[in-house]
Amino acid sequence: MKPVTLKDIAEHLGISVTTVSKALKDYPDVSKKTRALVKELAQTLNYKPNAFAVNLRTETSNTIGLIIPEIVHHFFSSVIKGIISQAEKKGYLVIILQSNESYELEKKQIDLLLSKRVDGILISLANGTADFKHLNDVIEQGKPLVMFDKIAKLVNCSKVIIDDRKAAYMATQHLIDTGCKRIAHFRGPLLPQNAIDRFLGYKKALEDNGMTYDPSLVYIFDHMTFEVGEMFARKILREHPDVDGIFVNTDLVAIGAITEFNKNGVKIPEDISIVGFSNWFMSSAITPSLTTIDQPGFEMGKMAFKQLFKELKAKKKKKPIVPKIIELETSLVKRDSTK
Amino acid sequence: MKPVTLKDIAEHLGISVTTVSKALKDYPDVSKKTRALVKELAQTLNYKPNAFAVNLRTETSNTIGLIIPEIVHHFFSSVIKGIISQAEKKGYLVIILQSNESYELEKKQIDLLLSKRVDGILISLANGTADFKHLNDVIEQGKPLVMFDKIAKLVNCSKVIIDDRKAAYMATQHLIDTGCKRIAHFRGPLLPQNAIDRFLGYKKALEDNGMTYDPSLVYIFDHMTFEVGEMFARKILREHPDVDGIFVNTDLVAIGAITEFNKNGVKIPEDISIVGFSNWFMSSAITPSLTTIDQPGFEMGKMAFKQLFKELKAKKKKKPIVPKIIELETSLVKRDSTK
DNA sequence: TACAAAATCGAAAACGTTTTCGGTAAAATC
DNA sequence: GATTTTACCGAAAACGTTTTCGATTTTGTA
Numbered sequence: 001m002k003p004v005t006l007k008d009i010a011e012h013l014g015i016s017v018t019t020v021s022k023a024l025k026d027y028p029d030v031s032k033k034t035r036a037l038v039k040e041l042a043q044t045l046n047y048k049p050n051a052f053a054v055n056l057r058t059e060t061s062n063t064i065g066l067i068i069p070e071i072v073h074h075f076f077s078s079v080i081k082g083i084i085s086q087a088e089k090k091g092y093l094v095i096i097l098q099s100n101e102s103y104e105l106e107k108k109q110i111d112l113l114l115s116k117r118v119d120g121i122l123i124s125l126a127n128g129t130a131d132f133k134h135l136n137d138v139i140e141q142g143k144p145l146v147m148f149d150k151i152a153k154l155v156n157c158s159k160v161i162i163d164d165r166k167a168a169y170m171a172t173q174h175l176i177d178t179g180c181k182r183i184a185h186f187r188g189p190l191l192p193q194n195a196i197d198r199f200l201g202y203k204k205a206l207e208d209n210g211m212t213y214d215p216s217l218v219y220i221f222d223h224m225t226f227e228v229g230e231m232f233a234r235k236i237l238r239e240h241p242d243v244d245g246i247f248v249n250t251d252l253v254a255i256g257a258i259t260e261f262n263k264n265g266v267k268i269p270e271d272i273s274i275v276g277f278s279n280w281f282m283s284s285a286i287t288p289s290l291t292t293i294d295q296p297g298f299e300m301g302k303m304a305f306k307q308l309f310k311e312l313k314a315k316k317k318k319k320p321i322v323p324k325i326i327e328l329e330t331s332l333v334k335r336d337s338t339k
Numbered sequence: 340m341k342p343v344t345l346k347d348i349a350e351h352l353g354i355s356v357t358t359v360s361k362a363l364k365d366y367p368d369v370s371k372k373t374r375a376l377v378k379e380l381a382q383t384l385n386y387k388p389n390a391f392a393v394n395l396r397t398e399t400s401n402t403i404g405l406i407i408p409e410i411v412h413h414f415f416s417s418v419i420k421g422i423i424s425q426a427e428k429k430g431y432l433v434i435i436l437q438s439n440e441s442y443e444l445e446k447k448q449i450d451l452l453l454s455k456r457v458d459g460i461l462i463s464l465a466n467g468t469a470d471f472k473h474l475n476d477v478i479e480q481g482k483p484l485v486m487f488d489k490i491a492k493l494v495n496c497s498k499v500i501i502d503d504r505k506a507a508y509m510a511t512q513h514l515i516d517t518g519c520k521r522i523a524h525f526r527g528p529l530l531p532q533n534a535i536d537r538f539l540g541y542k543k544a545l546e547d548n549g550m551t552y553d554p555s556l557v558y559i560f561d562h563m564t565f566e567v568g569e570m571f572a573r574k575i576l577r578e579h580p581d582v583d584g585i586f587v588n589t590d591l592v593a594i595g596a597i598t599e600f601n602k603n604g605v606k607i608p609e610d611i612s613i614v615g616f617s618n619w620f621m622s623s624a625i626t627p628s629l630t631t632i633d634q635p636g637f638e639m640g641k642m643a644f645k646q647l648f649k650e651l652k653a654k655k656k657k658k659p660i661v662p663k664i665i666e667l668e669t670s671l672v673k674r675d676s677t678k
Numbered sequence: 679t680a681c682a683a684a685a686t687c688g689a690a691a692a693c694g695t696t697t698t699c700g701g702t703a704a705a706a707t708c
Numbered sequence: 709g710a711t712t713t714t715a716c717c718g719a720a721a722a723c724g725t726t727t728t729c730g731a732t733t734t735t736g737t738a
Contacts, residue, residue, distance in 0.1 A: 005694060016718045021696065031716060048454045052400070053694035056391040056723050063434070063455075071423070072416045081410045084437055093455065095402070095432045098423055115387045116402075116432065226624050259624055282621060285565050285598055344724060355688045360726065370686060392724035395693050 065113035082301020120144035144311035168201025180245030229256020288336035404452035421640020459483035483650035507540025519584030568595020627675035
């Protein structure tokens, strides 16, 4: 009934626990014969090292923590998948927590993960996070920390990101190139760096093309939902009937807008062109299909873990951790919502 | 630099480690005065118990494992969210693994979780899983196991499910009630119980209404994707132009079919009525909006953890675990894809 | 004051592993 | 045959906590 331990094997073989432990780890100071003997018995007894004991002894658990603002979200769940798949390959397990876009929760969860003594932490910040003490705590404890997507530039750790500003510029430029003269922007809340950068890219593109930036054309939402897209579409028709192009912060909202425009007989892209952001798989399914920026979620997850893994290895070898910024490529996916 | 331990506190206060430990846990055999003293010092030194040591000593980690076939999936990510939110409330952490619908992987992952000595396991089976030894291993080790959604009836553990057969019956009956005479069915692979049950519900509804069941109207897919829906829609038009109703195993495929029908000028629901399954949030966004069966993912996750938690508690008290089947209610959500 | 009862504390074992260090026996060298 | 080297093994400490059980002190009772 009880799980078998090193002691059990040792007694069976009439040798010491030490030798058993060493034999299983192929220490050179145990003879090939006893090594074979031990391994065979371990096999037949189905010996599994007690992870708790190993953890205590080695002060590592081969487990990392992952804090994400929202799990039910195509982009983030892709990231999770990327992280888990990569972690599994390297023998790491992933504990997932969801911050619900709340700074308070995020802080508590960092504490929780630290008290559980995970080996490292991956995090995408909540929108509200403006104070970084909890993140610096992680770094001060010498635990590897990697941020991705929603990051804080001021925290000195590795980051995996895309160039939101550049991507937004590309999107807006595409609207301009296809003849749009008055371009609105649906954006996310004020805080997360992504929303800011995408906005700045939008603004820069306008200015570089000699178009005046009109703040009244920028609509800000708190929660990205389908319904917000519908609502903003109605608002645009009412408040700014002259708008002929919209760059939307995220596909889901863009698709909400498209369906609302469809209902009201607004022709896309003839009357209004729309560019989204993310390349959610539904974007190619909707009619008209949505021109958008491809944001590689799975890849981002993979890279985030890879970087964390490097730092975990460095730490094991007592080498210093040098933070690294990894920027993933994005691309414009042209579809039917633009000319 | 080193994290503070019980020993540190004990030395500071000139008392024993035993007393410190007991004070922090409010043992009655340590005076109120020293209890207060210890707690205060623990606070100021920011003492956090070493989880590894606690795990080893208590043989529990307050961590559970979760194996899911696919993370990037609206229903499953909702379930995950339900599980995590509930687990967090009860002080449990969740390690997530993805089986990728592979029996082999699933087996390995069960082993992995057992060797990591999680307190319990939640699982939704891979489509290919037909052998249940790995699951019975978990039960034999005395670890609580709860299956949800994709379950194996033959395994003697708790399960959280919906009545797929009844729900499918309801969906098909609705098509019949609204005048459909020739009803096709798009279904999932042969193995998972859900696909079987939904098919059986479909068939039973036909028979109960005196309609002959025609096997050629049942289309089977391996992977549920948007594209499969498009493809099957084309097939229906070519092979069975007389079909006037379709019950689709899952919303995503149904939406693929709808967009394909839209493109070909097939009127929904006038020419063909469609009922989906899941109540994915996009189902209300598509045009026409999709009539579907509401499948409560978040709720299912919550209930699955709650049941596991009960069993974890029972185990702590050395009480026997009595497997329980929890059936969640589903409902028909009528929208514009049916008359 | 004497004794029993209650309150308070701590020594020590235990959980299972890893790793250091020293010891013995066998092999190699002279 | 004596000495050094090598090969092999094990005792013991350590990781930090929990819990049992006995010891001591204090309080209460007669």
